[in-house]
Amino acid sequence: MHDKNSSNTANFSSNSNATKVQLHINKTTLHLHVMPWVSLLDAIRDHGKLTGTKKGCDHGQCGACTVICDGKRILSCLTLAVMKDGSEITTIEGIANGEVLHPLQTAFIEHDAFQCGYCTPGQICSAIAMLEEGKADTRDEVKEQMSGNLCRCGANTNIIDAIMEFKDKRNE
Amino acid sequence: MKISKQIGKSVNRLEGHLKVTGAAKYAGEYDVPGLLQGYIVNSTITKGKILEIDESAAHALSGVVAIFSHNNRTKLPWFDIMYADMDAPPGTPFKPFYNDQILYNGQPIALVVAETFETARYAATLIKVTYDEEPFETELAAHLDDARDPKKGIATFIKPLPPSANGDFEKAYNDADVQYAGEFIHGTEHHNPLELFTTTTVYEGDGKLTVYDKTQGTSNCQIYIANVFGLHYKDVRILSPFVGGAFGSGLRPQYQLFLCVMASLELKRNVRVTMDRAQMFTFGHRPQTIQKTRFGATADGTVTAINHTAIAETSQHEDYTEVVVNWANMLYPAKNTLLDYKLVPLDVFSPMDMRAPGGSTGLHAIEATMDALSYILKVDPMELRLLNYAERDVSANKPFSSKELKQCYLQGAEKFGWANRKSEPRTTRRGNRLVGTGMSSGIWDVIALPAKAKASINKKGKLKVKSAVTDIGTGTLTVMTQIAADSLGIHIDDVTFEYGDSNMPLSPIQGGSYTTGVVGSAVKAACESLKKKIFKKAKKMNNSTFNSVALEDVVFEDGSMHLKQDKSNFVTFKEIIADNDGKKIKASKNNIPNVLKLKQYTRAAHSAAFVEVEVDEQLGIVNVTRAVTAVAAGKIINPKTARSQILGGMIWGISKALREETLMDHNLGKYMNTDLGEYHIPVHADIHELDVIFVDEKDDIINELGSKGVGEIGLASMAPAIANAIYHATGKRVNKFPIHFDQLL
Ligand code: FES
Ligand code: FES
Numbered sequence: 023m024h025d026k027n028s029s030n031t032a033n034f035s036s037n038s039n040a041t042k043v044q045l046h047i048n049k050t051t052l053h054l055h056v057m058p059w060v061s062l063l064d065a066i067r068d069h070g071k072l073t074g075t076k077k078g079c080d081h082g083q084c085g086a087c088t089v090i091c092d093g094k095r096i097l098s099c100l101t102l103a104v105m106k107d108g109s110e111i112t113t114i115e116g117i118a119n120g121e122v123l124h125p126l127q128t129a130f131i132e133h134d135a136f137q138c139g140y141c142t143p144g145q146i147c148s149a150i151a152m153l154e155e156g157k158a159d160t161r162d163e164v165k166e167q168m169s170g171n172l173c174r175c176g177a178n179t180n181i182i183d184a185i186m187e188f189k190d191k192r193n194e
Numbered sequence: 195m196k197i198s199k200q201i202g203k204s205v206n207r208l209e210g211h212l213k214v215t216g217a218a219k220y221a222g223e224y225d226v227p228g229l230l231q232g233y234i235v236n237s238t239i240t241k242g243k244i245l246e247i248d249e250s251a252a253h254a255l256s257g258v259v260a261i262f263s264h265n266n267r268t269k270l271p272w273f274d275i276m277y278a279d280m281d282a283p284p285g286t287p288f289k290p291f292y293n294d295q296i297l298y299n300g301q302p303i304a305l306v307v308a309e310t311f312e313t314a315r316y317a318a319t320l321i322k323v324t325y326d327e328e329p330f331e332t333e334l335a336a337h338l339d340d341a342r343d344p345k346k347g348i349a350t351f352i353k354p355l356p357p358s359a360n361g362d363f364e365k366a367y368n369d370a371d372v373q374y375a376g377e378f379i380h381g382t383e384h385h386n387p388l389e390l391f392t393t394t395t396v397y398e399g400d401g402k403l404t405v406y407d408k409t410q411g412t413s414n415c416q417i418y419i420a421n422v423f424g425l426h427y428k429d430v431r432i433l434s435p436f437v438g439g440a441f442g443s444g445l446r447p448q449y450q451l452f453l454c455v456m457a458s459l460e461l462k463r464n465v466r467v468t469m470d471r472a473q474m475f476t477f478g479h480r481p482q483t484i485q486k487t488r489f490g491a492t493a494d495g496t497v498t499a500i501n502h503t504a505i506a507e508t509s510q511h512e513d514y515t516e517v518v519v520n521w522a523n524m525l526y527p528a529k530n531t532l533l534d535y536k537l538v539p540l541d542v543f544s545p546m547d548m549r550a551p552g553g554s555t556g557l558h559a560i561e562a563t564m565d566a567l568s569y570i571l572k573v574d575p576m577e578l579r580l581l582n583y584a585e586r587d588v589s590a591n592k593p594f595s596s597k598e599l600k601q602c603y604l605q606g607a608e609k610f611g612w613a614n615r616k617s618e619p620r621t622t623r624r625g626n627r628l629v630g631t632g633m634s635s636g637i638w639d640v641i642a643l644p645a646k647a648k649a650s651i652n653k654k655g656k657l658k659v660k661s662a663v664t665d666i667g668t669g670t671l672t673v674m675t676q677i678a679a680d681s682l683g684i685h686i687d688d689v690t691f692e693y694g695d696s697n698m699p700l701s702p703i704q705g706g707s708y709t710t711g712v713v714g715s716a717v718k719a720a721c722e723s724l725k726k727k728i729f730k731k732a733k734k735m736n737n738s739t740f741n742s743v744a745l746e747d748v749v750f751e752d753g754s755m756h757l758k759q760d761k762s763n764f765v766t767f768k769e770i771i772a773d774n775d776g777k778k779i780k781a782s783k784n785n786i787p788n789v790l791k792l793k794q795y796t797r798a799a800h801s802a803a804f805v806e807v808e809v810d811e812q813l814g815i816v817n818v819t820r821a822v823t824a825v826a827a828g829k830i831i832n833p834k835t836a837r838s839q840i841l842g843g844m845i846w847g848i849s850k851a852l853r854e855e856t857l858m859d860h861n862l863g864k865y866m867n868t869d870l871g872e873y874h875i876p877v878h879a880d881i882h883e884l885d886v887i888f889v890d891e892k893d894d895i896i897n898e899l900g901s902k903g904v905g906e907i908g909l910a911s912m913a914p915a916i917a918n919a920i921y922h923a924t925g926k927r928v929n930k931f932p933i934h935f936d937q938l939l
Binding site for chain 2: 057064067071075077080081083084086114115123127136140142143165168169170172173175176181182
């Protein structure tokens with residue numbers, strides 16, 4: 023085993039490059055001191071200690087890391103934390119109103135819209151913001167616009183059932 | 195208050211609240227102090243030797259704490275047996291960092307440990323490795339002549355090799371009025387659970403570790419880590435309360451566990467090692483398999499001759515096997531059979547069970563062959579299955595413990611509207627799309643294994659049941675809680691099931707669709723033994739009215755114990771424990787299946803899938819527009835979570851038939867599509883109407899619960915039904931999975 027000696031020839035993680043970033047996550051302001059290459063996803067999970075947001079690929083290919091940023095759903099793995107200085111971010115931990123679940127969360131439980139639960143935070147954040155976009159009306163449109171959120175367990179039909187139920191109730 | 199029975203009820207997942215709020219913690223999400231992050235470096239060659247690992251640039255980086263490789267690894271045991279986990283096939287288990295030998299492309303060869311994840315990841319890219327490359331072989335199709343019989347081992351008990359030939363196949367096949375012969379080609383698949391493989395190791399000092407791991411078996415990992423690193427079992431605690439999907443990938447301890455524990459022990463620090471998505475393609479996979487079938491039948495449709503052979507890849511170091519060719523004769527009682535299963539060792543990692551291993555491969559060949567025969571015979575495909583319905587398993591000459599497959603056919607067909615089908619292929623259109631329907635049978639083994647559980651009840655009348663089992667998204671927590679509630683006769687809210695912890699009573703790895711039956715039976719048995727103890731205490735109570743009664747004379751329900759004959763003569767559990775000085779009553783039970791009894795029967799779950807597809811005539815694009823799967827799997831403990839399991843299996847069937855495949859460049863020996871953009875699985879827009887039926891089935895033989903498990907049976911029949919529907923739509927029979935548009939143009 024080669025132990026590290028003290029002669030640092032590169033300051034990859036030395037604090038001199040760290041940038042101050044303020045993220046307003048779930049109505050709480052998080053003051054971070056992060057390196058410019060830290061993704062928003064890692065900032066939220068590792069620095070913000072909010073691990074509800076998931077990492078399934080780190081490549082923008084699975085949707086597990088979806089958060090709502092300034093009202094829009096984004097892939098936090100494809101976003102650098104420093105890009106979102108001052109932004110309002112809602113993660114899965116901020117979807118419920120205290121102890122009271124958001125109706126979509128309740129619908130997910132009722133429809134058994136998850137198995138392992140690893141895609142669930144992304145699915146829920148994505149669906150809420152997707153409905154806000156107002157571009158999906160029919161079931162087919164909802165499926166299409168939720169297709170960036172993979173579910174390997176195959177809870178797809180139950181996920182869409184839950185979203186449709188919430189959507190229909192919301193429009194009543 | 196009368197407490198309703200929980201078994202058979204659609205109880206919502208008990209951990210649902212945690213999962214929809216982001217509070218459920220997976221292996222890589224524990225916030226432990228002073229955590230170091232590891233990043234793995236993988237071999238870029240397929241076979242050969244490592245000559246040098248130049249770590250200087252990586253070491254020079256500030257924040258890098260240590261770099262491990264075979265050059266500086268911990269002292270490791272010599273004997274293979276020390277590395278064998280509960281699911282190890284016959285052979286030599288892969289030993290990470292053992293020496294300079296490269297056995298496959300993507301083999302882990304170094305681990306960078308740094309203060310931050312980003313530093314470790316970047317440093318890993320700075321490591322320069324020089325190799326001495328050797329020629330390698332990875333292509334199954336090029337080595338069919340090298341196929342040989344698999345070695346036997348412990349795994350052979352659960353995965354029997356094909357039964358020996360019956361009758362005279364060649365003669366029967368030649369004499370048959372109709373024949374179909376097919377070749378079926380299946381590529382490699384990777385499990386790709388959505389959660390990346392992760393381990394967080396908490397160094398507790400004194401050779402003690404607490405490990406949060408992504409696994410399907412906490413006990414399995416505990417034994418493995420203790421053996422490999424020479425630790426006491428009791429000093430290694432593996433926790434795995436939430437698992438972000440596994441599908442077989444967590445049946446064996448994965449290499450990130452080994453690396454993380456090694457780093458933690460060497461550095462005496464808390465360490466996390468997480469694979470990236472590409473690394474998720476560097477361990478077990480569903481093996482490439484090439485099958486051949488030849489079925490012969492009489493003019494009236496009786497199948498008389500079955501020949502099914504399969505050649506699958508394995509690694510050079512282990513003989514991984516699957517049950518691929520044993521199913522046809524269990525389903526169709528032909529008198530003349532010739533079954534064969536062989537392996538070709540290649541320079542790849544050992545394959546590994548992946549949802550419905552073997553069955554989903556073999557059934558495609560069997561059910562497509564039956565389908566082809568039905569068109570030659572001009573008999574309805576379902577009719578042909580009914581004509582050849584096996585009331586008894588002739589392949590083993592045993593009765594079935596129960597078999598309601600006929601009801602699966604009939605009820606599935608009814609719901610699907612199969613009767614309205616036009617029999618000729620290529621006769622239905624919707625606009626520019628050809629429409630077809632197809633069906634398939636499905637079968638999956640019911641495995642019995644020992645498992646242990648503990649049960650205790652406290653002065654508040656709360657029941658606690660424990661098992662080391664995991665819940666990989668199957669609904670195990672909920673189902674076990676239901677079973678415990680009914681076994682003791684207590685409200686479900688008064689039951690806690692604790693699981694996912696190797697400190698708890700030993701459980702087999704979670705897989706093979708056996709968890710509900712195996713662990714559920716142990717839970718039931720532990721509760722039964724708790725009842726006995728409660729009963730004894732009740733008898734000892736002052737003024738007990740149960741003095742002269744036997745256990746058979748009392749009933750446990752509604753949180754109390756009462757006389758069968760006289761409900762008004764009762765005592766509550768709380769009263770009994772109060773009388774026990776408020777001390778808990780505990781019981782523990784090692785449930786061992788009655789193998790002698792079980793051996794007299796063939797035990798299997800069955801299914802029938804009915805599928806409609808649309809195929810775009812110009813573009814060849816296939817859409818599964820609707821499907822019904824009818825399942826006979828004994829007692830369904832929780833119809834809601836069981837339905838989700840079947841739906842998941844059906845979607846895996848769509849994926850297997852139409853989407854997923856890991857493609858290798860055989861010049862490099864390397865998988866090329868190692869990310870979720872290129873490794874295709876169905877997205878929401880690909881999934882349409884799916885329906886599930888559970889057919890009533892009673893089974894008193896298989897286990898205490900009469901429950902067969904539903905993890906794989908939904909997949910078994912789905913993929914072949916899709917292939918058959920594509921034939922009906924287009925008149926083209928494509929026997930290679932996944933079926934792509936270019937094969938349909
Ligand atoms: S982790 Fe961001 S899309 Fe997969
Ligand atoms: S619930 Fe497991 S990935 Fe969707």
